[in-house]
Amino acid sequence: MAFWHKARKKDGWLALSAGAAGVTAAVVRRAADTKAGVKPAVLAAAQHPGSRAEAAGLVARIGKEFDAAEHLCSSVLVPGEYQLLVLEAPNVPVAEMKTAVGWKLKDMIDFPVLEATIDVLDIPVAPNGPAHNHQVFAVAARNGIIEALQNLYVEAKVDLAAIDIPEIAQRNISALLEPEGRGLAMLAFDEHGGLLTVTFRGELYLARRMDIALGQVEGPQEQRQQLYDRIALELQRSLDNFERQFQYVAVSKLVLAPTGSASLHDYLSANLYLPVDLLDLDSVFDFDKVPELRDAAQQARFFTVLGGGLRDEGAVA
Template sequence: MGLFAKAKKHEGWLATSFSAEGVCAAVVKRRAGDKPLVQAAVMYAGRKPLPAATLEKMNRDVHAQSYRSTTLLGAGEYQLLMIDAPNVPPEELKTAVRWRLKDMIDFPAADATVDVVDIPGDKNGPGRAQSLFAVAARNSAVAQRQALYGECKIALSVIDIPEMAQRNIAGLMETQGRGLAMLSFDGEGGLLTVTSDGELYLARRIDVTVAQLAETSDTQRQQYYDKITLELQRSFDHFDRQFHFITVARLVLAPTGSDGLHAYLADNLYMPVEALDLAALFDFSKVPDLLAAGGQARFFLALGAALRQEGMPA
């Protein structure tokens, strides 16, 4: 199975995201002319590796066979790298990318499942070497996830990554022709993405967790805020140099379940900073618990992964 394998068309997606606390499962149905409907959102507590019984319960609770299923790898199970696209025929692309990655990833390339995501260039500019994102996932992580779902009789259609889930949510908010920066935090750290017209152009990890944002010490919390601000400034400077044809209009801060960071970033960045309420993007009428910021933070990536649709760029 490729990381971004295509699934047969079926109504709705069931997406799962794993954390140190357990697994979150969300079912989302896109609707023409209306907000995506969140049909279910449930969390099952437990430490990794989760026993098959946990997913078997999820299977029964949300009727997993009724939906196409996708799951997200954790931050330590893959690497995402931006590289120049090799000048090879399409059928040789992944082989060429694997060879190029052998000195760039922290595990043997022979032990990697590799996939690629195109990064569009400037449509109105002179020709330049096309870039792409290369995703290298550990074969062991992919095999373990497939085995877990297979044991529970859940047909897993796609194995995805958090950057693409966050891109999907950003796509609900973009202004045509402008860039949108989005920043989220979970137990594995922060994730900054910049998207435009539904395409991912930048993805950066920030070494600050959602638990650290809730730090009770004002001094410690201030240090985390300063670190995040510096990383954002550096990332935006780099983005402006590399993608000068895209203007980033605003930064959207995903729900964190804690207060303070939004105001700090708004005071210290040159661009507008908006705090995201996912209720503005999703219909939570069937899952009212997600109206609270804490629930939105917990299910953020699962909801993004469940927004997947046929025809979107992988």
């Protein structure tokens, strides 16, 4: 999933995310054969605080520190910079899909479709399922936002190869954890809020946002009960709706991405019908070169860019 993609370069992906508080980055090298049991290696990671106005300088700094010219580089958008919607797939050839989706979006997004950069991600249908149930994810961002991001990387002298979204970064991690023939739900939190995804056979089927930030999840004990009740209720409703819509996808469990403590995991384990696992990214990645990422709090900070770094180097979408 990318708004665009350039030709392949050299050694793994350098994924960056430029937010209001600074820039986070990680370099990830995937094994040639992911089924061989070799973990993707994290070669470097950094987080530099700063304002949005300082982003180009921070990206340039990371580009020098990590020798960006030796890697493919992607930038992961932050919530608010794009809209993600689900709609019925237009009955058109694949080559015409983006254009047809654009016309469907004209009454669904809060800016003119002619001012939008659009990409489309397929949601697979059930084997022998009716064609009218075919849906797609549509990603729309203002042209001005995409152009400003491109200009930021030009100013930083970092060659940007792809633009991603956090939902796809989370899918990339979830896909590595799926039990054979079963779907996987994953819940992650960062400073922008919560994100629930469901993947099956490496594809994204569900992406739902929660207006609850990581700082709230691990906030004062006296505030947690009501917040955790709300999270559990939203999870239950979302997963129940998913099961009704995708009856052919059996969700095996919920995986909770690192938050820095185990309190939410303990609560969800006691209150959800699904098994709940607390993810340690050390089981997914080789952290030998960045051992500080074995810490759960650090994993929470770098979760999105680590997922962004898991792009398939041969993929163009």
